[in-house]
Structures are given as structure tokens and as C-alpha cells.
Amino acid sequence: MSSRTLARLGALPLAAGLLVAGAGAAAAHVTVTPSLTSAGSYSVLTFSVGHGCDGSPTTKIAIQMPEQVLAVTPTRNPEWEVEKQMATLDEPVEDAHGNEITERVDQVVYTARTPLPDGYRDTFELQLQLPDAAGETLTFPTIQTCEKGETAWIETPSAGQDPESLESPAPSFTLDEAEVADEADAEPVAATADETDETEETEAADDGADALGIAGLVAGLLGLAAGVAALVLVRRRA
Ligand SMILES: [Cu+2]
Numbered sequence: 001m002s003s004r005t006l007a008r009l010g011a012l013p014l015a016a017g018l019l020v021a022g023a024g025a026a027a028a029h030v031t032v033t034p035s036l037t038s039a040g041s042y043s044v045l046t047f048s049v050g051h052g053c054d055g056s057p058t059t060k061i062a063i064q065m066p067e068q069v070l071a072v073t074p075t076r077n078p079e080w081e082v083e084k085q086m087a088t089l090d091e092p093v094e095d096a097h098g099n100e101i102t103e104r105v106d107q108v109v110y111t112a113r114t115p116l117p118d119g120y121r122d123t124f125e126l127q128l129q130l131p132d133a134a135g136e137t138l139t140f141p142t143i144q145t146c147e148k149g150e151t152a153w154i155e156t157p158s159a160g161q162d163p164e165s166l167e168s169p170a171p172s173f174t175l176d177e178a179e180v181a182d183e184a185d186a187e188p189v190a191a192t193a194d195e196t197d198e199t200e201e202t203e204a205a206d207d208g209a210d211a212l213g214i215a216g217l218v219a220g221l222l223g224l225a226a227g228v229a230a231l232v233l234v235r236r237r238a
Helices: 003-028 180-184 186-201 205-237
Strands: 031-034 042-049 058-064 080-094 100-116 122-129 137-139 142-146 150-153 172-174
Touching: 031 172, 042 058, 058 122, 080 122, 100 122
Parallel strands: none
Antiparallel strands: 031 042, 042 122, 058 100, 058 142, 080 100, 137 172, 142 150
16 A cells, blocks of 8 residues: 555545534534435435524525426425426436326425514425435525515535635535345335225225234334334435
């Protein structure tokens, strides 16, 4: 191993330390914190707004979705109206249920019922399935509109540039490798259990009781499987 390689390896922890320190400094910006970063996972992204525009209260936050993202489920926030602005896809695609999708969510726009005063923060949660693209950085250019003026959080670092040197960086994060446990995705499993229950309820009482017992057993086993999968996930992260 050459001394140059050793020097590079030595620089790695330093670079990582700088990134962690940078996260604190960026806390006042408009930032995104994903609940999961593994490619293909269902993640809840929490966008936070830490201040107004040069002291002016915030009236609107418009978050642009990366092109690879088709569908978004925004969490409602009692202080804000939320609206999805759609864009037509160049070519229709099929979703997991075989339905044809002709448009995607281009922007999620939160409009304040009462402007958010400078010096107070608020958060916006968007649930979406992360694209299956480990290593790629997802960027969410965001326009913050205030009673006076606006801030465009749209800057992205060029190659080798320190993101901390940007005045108004776009919220972003990098996708990690897909988790193996994602194969046994919790959502489809839950949907199957629900359907079984509904079908059994419409049947005769005699058969229904037996079937419900079996459905309960199946649901129990599925729950156990999900629990084991979750445990494996937790162990892997630790
Ligand atoms: Cu800031």
C-alpha cells in the first residue's frame, strides 16, 4: 500500500467528521430528513423550515420531486393547505398493481393558513417509495415564499465542491443499497390479510367462523414474519 493511499485513507474519517459537523450548521436551512434511505424502500421524508426570508414570515413552501419519483403521499398539516401539482409523463408506465400511470407528482405545495413567523420552525412529511437507484442523490429543489421576498433552495454542489459553501442548498440525500428484507414488503402483505378478512365476512356464519379463524392464523403468521424481518433489519443496522 503506497503512502499516498494511506494518506487518503487517513483523510476519510476527517471528511466524515466534516460532514457531520456540516449537518448541524445546515439545521436552520430548509432540509430533508428521510426515515429510510435504502433504495426501493417506503420512506417518510421530513422537510423542515427553520426560518423565514430575512425575517419575513413564510407563506408557502413548494417542494419539487425528483423525476424518478412518480407518486407521493403528503401528510396533512393543520396549519397548511397541501396540494399535489401533477405533470404528464412522456410515456405511460405501469404501477405495482398493473394500472397505467400517465402522470407523476411534480411538486407538493404547502400554503400557510396562518404565515409561519420567523424564529419558529415547522415540518412537512411526504411518504414515497424511493427509486431503486442506490448511490444516486435525490434532490428536492424548494421555493420558500414569504410575506416579503422568497428564498430559492435550489443550489446543488458541483463535483468536488463543499455543499456547506452553498448559500441556499436544495434539500437532498443519497440512496443506500436496497435492504434484502424489502423483498417481503410489509405493505402488500398487509393488503392480502385485509382482503382475506373482507371476503370471509360476506360468507355464511358457519363457514365464516372457521374461515375467520384461519384468516386470523394467517394474519398472525404474517405478523410474526414481519416481526422477524424487522428484528433482522434492526440487527443489521446496529
Ligand atoms: Cu438557513
